[in-house]
Amino acid sequence: MRKWMRVAAVMLLTSSVALIVYTMVNVQVAYTHTDLTDVVKNGSAKISREDVPSKAPRPRAGPPKPAKAKQSPAVARIKVDRVQISEEFRKAIPQNSAFWNRKLHSVLRTLARGENLTRFDLLSGSKCRPETTETLVTNIPDFASYPELYQGFLRGMHCRDSDLLIDLPEKCLLEDETENVTLLFAIKSAARNFEQRQAVRETWGREGLYQGGLHVRTVFLLGRMSADEPDLGKLLSSESKIFGDLLLWNFEDSFYNLTLKEHVFYKWALMHCSKASFIFKGDDDVFVNTQATLKYVTSLHPEKASKLYTGEIISEASPLRNPEIKYYVPQTFYEGPYPPYAGGGGFLFSGPLLQSLYSISWHIPFFPIDDVYTGMCFQALGVSPEKHAGFQTFDVRVEDRENACVHRDLILVHQRNPKQTKRLWRKMNSPFLTC
Ligand SMILES: *[C@@H]1O[C@H](CO)[C@@H](O)[C@H](O)[C@H]1NC(C)=O
Ligand SMILES: *[C@@H]1O[C@H](CO)[C@@H](O)[C@H](O)[C@H]1NC(C)=O
Ligand SMILES: *[C@@H]1O[C@H](CO)[C@@H](O)[C@H](O)[C@H]1NC(C)=O
Ligand SMILES: *[C@@H]1O[C@H](CO)[C@@H](O)[C@H](O)[C@H]1NC(C)=O
Numbered sequence: 001m002r003k004w005m006r007v008a009a010v011m012l013l014t015s016s017v018a019l020i021v022y023t024m025v026n027v028q029v030a031y032t033h034t035d036l037t038d039v040v041k042n043g044s045a046k047i048s049r050e051d052v053p054s055k056a057p058r059p060r061a062g063p064p065k066p067a068k069a070k071q072s073p074a075v076a077r078i079k080v081d082r083v084q085i086s087e088e089f090r091k092a093i094p095q096n097s098a099f100w101n102r103k104l105h106s107v108l109r110t111l112a113r114g115e116n117l118t119r120f121d122l123l124s125g126s127k128c129r130p131e132t133t134e135t136l137v138t139n140i141p142d143f144a145s146y147p148e149l150y151q152g153f154l155r156g157m158h159c160r161d162s163d164l165l166i167d168l169p170e171k172c173l174l175e176d177e178t179e180n181v182t183l184l185f186a187i188k189s190a191a192r193n194f195e196q197r198q199a200v201r202e203t204w205g206r207e208g209l210y211q212g213g214l215h216v217r218t219v220f221l222l223g224r225m226s227a228d229e230p231d232l233g234k235l236l237s238s239e240s241k242i243f244g245d246l247l248l249w250n251f252e253d254s255f256y257n258l259t260l261k262e263h264v265f266y267k268w269a270l271m272h273c274s275k276a277s278f279i280f281k282g283d284d285d286v287f288v289n290t291q292a293t294l295k296y297v298t299s300l301h302p303e304k305a306s307k308l309y310t311g312e313i314i315s316e317a318s319p320l321r322n323p324e325i326k327y328y329v330p331q332t333f334y335e336g337p338y339p340p341y342a343g344g345g346g347f348l349f350s351g352p353l354l355q356s357l358y359s360i361s362w363h364i365p366f367f368p369i370d371d372v373y374t375g376m377c378f379q380a381l382g383v384s385p386e387k388h389a390g391f392q393t394f395d396v397r398v399e400d401r402e403n404a405c406v407h408r409d410l411i412l413v414h415q416r417n418p419k420q421t422k423r424l425w426r427k428m429n430s431p432f433l434t435c
Contacts (some may be wrong), residue, residue: 023388035340060157078270081359082116086382093376097337099140103365115365117362125362128251133153140332147323149375150368153256157366162264166240166248172219172273182214183294184276184351188252188266188283188344189220191232194239196284199418201243204288214294217273220246220284221261223253250298258344258370274354278308281374282346287416287424289407292390296411309378311347311412312391315340317372325384327369334367340377340385345391345414349378356381404428405435 064375085108090373095105120380134177137142143151187203189197199222205218225232238248249264249282262281269279278297280288300308315410318388319329349357360377367373378385400406401420407413416424 002181015334031322043076048278052108055120059204078267079177079359080117080122080362081355083111083356083360083363083380085360085363085380087380089376089380092337092339093094093378094336094337095150098332100334100365100367101336102139107365108402111131111363122362125158125160128156128161128363130155133157142330142332146330146333147328149254149256150328150333154258154370156260158383159251159260160362161252162223162249162260164247164264164268165250166222166246167268168219168237168244169272171219171244172276174215179213179215181273181276181389182210182278183216183290183297184269184279185216185271186219186269186279186281187218187220187259187284188258188282191222191225191236192229194235195418197245199421200284201245203421205358205361206290209293210290212294212298214298216290216294218245218274222246222266223250223251223257223261224249226254228251232409245258256368259366259368262370262374263358263361263366266354266361267350272360274351277305278348278353279351279354280346280348282412283344283414285296285415285417286346286393287407287413288346289390289409289411291407293348293411294387306350306352307383308348309342309353309383310349310386310388310391311342312345312393313340313342313385313387314371314375315336317341319354324401329368333356338372339379340374341371341378342385343391343414345393346412347371347374348388348392348411353381353383402427404430404433408435 013301088232090108091201093101093104095101096222119170125426131154133143136151140146140154144153146154172184174181185200186198187197187205198221200218207216207218210216222236236246236338238247240248246269249261251260251264253261265281269276280293282288297305318326319331319338321331322328357377360380361373364373364380367376375385388411391407391410392410393414394408395401395413395415396406401413402424403415407424407428
């Protein structure tokens with residue numbers, strides 16, 4: 001009994017400290033206050049739609065063009081809406097002393113009071129100043145024992161903005177403005193993965209007009225390389241000029257920054273591809289059956305088509321506590337089960353969900369594992385993931401991996417190297433294929 005009370009008191013104290021620290025941070029931001037509209041504008045006004053010749057048939061992006069003072073309607077659309085977080089999500093995330101759980105429940109309390117995200121909240125997310133060690137140690141007793149990369153994630157966890165170094169403002173402009181992009185491939189890549197990207201371009205990620213008048217577009221999502229790596233900037237710049245399909249942000253590309261990559265991608269997509277009907281988000285080492293994907297999405301009931309979140313669904317997963325592995329999550333950081341989520345190797349969702357996804361990901365604290373985070377956001381929106389047997393993120397049987405017939409009805413397999421991807425694509429599209 002007494003022990004229980006002591007635990008409760010400690011928890012109360014911890015959350016008060018968190019609240020005080022939180023308030024202090026906000027007050028500090030208040031002193032450096034700039035108008036939010038400015039931040040949003042500046043973050044996005046670099047390239048306006050009007051810079052793009054609207055007649056360009058199959059536009060290809062060059063380097064970013066200089067800013068225009070006039071704001072285009074495309075830019076004005078990017079806003080953070082007031083969000084409603086589902087009861088299901090509130091209940092799914094236990095209230096306990098782990099840092100992330102406390103942070104989330106503090107957000108939920110704010111929303112429950114009917115308060116919206118203030119512009120200071122938004123600003124503190126736009127300013128990417130690292131959190132001080134003192135703040136972190138105050139809130140996470142064993143912070144010092146976290147792996148170094150994890151500490152890095154926590155320092156930058158509140159940062160939700162990053163400049164685009166290579167943009168593609170014309171990517172989704174179509175010759176006939178009444179038509180929309182049916183499928184946008186958003187592929188997480190890394191600067192050095194030239195060969196993977198080329199294999200994707202030459203096979204399943206090929207852009208253009210597909211059977212039935214369906215438009216497909218592809219973008220590769222990249223972050224900056226670390227200072228320890230060779231500088232591939234010039235190569236990326238050439239690649240971008242030749243192919244016009246790279247988006248490069250000014251944050252360090254790393255596993256724990258994939259959640260940030262997702263958030264800034266939502267923002268880009270809202271700005272420049274908001275009418276895309278479906279978005280496929282995945283890795284550059286998967287194989288996608290584009291025809292099957294298009295067939296599937298165009299066969300959906302309209303109601304379903306606007307609320308889709310599908311892939312290989314991982315249910316009832318929990319944090320892994322082994323510090324040696326990539327998916328390690330310390331006990332003092334997060335405690336509880338994961339919501340059901342679609343494996344990050346590749347999943348599909350509806351374009352019309354972009355705005356609410358973007359808004360909700362301003363509220364839900366960033367999580368170090370991007371696909372778990374995506375699952376959290378969808379659950380918070382009240383959109384349930386749907387299992388699709390065509391997504392094989394854990395791959396098909398070894399003996400079937402080169403079998404084109406087996407892949408004919410699948411949507412995704414993970415993983416294939418560039419050579420395997422080319423070979424499989426060629427076989428699947430061969431006129432001699434009989435299954
Ligand atoms: C936004 O841009 C304007 C004009 O370039 C500048 O005066 C203002 O300080 C910028 N605001 C921020 C927050 O960067
Ligand atoms: C929150 O935002 C909504 C919609 O923008 C607005 O109607 C409401 O008045 C706001 N609530 C508060 C407390 O500011
Ligand atoms: C294109 O998207 C817009 C906005 O989502 C929608 O109103 C319009 O009907 C779509 N056009 C076609 C041809 O699907
Ligand atoms: C994420 O990117 C930011 C900005 O470049 C960087 O400061 C931070 O260290 C990166 N985080 C990780 C975990 O790599």
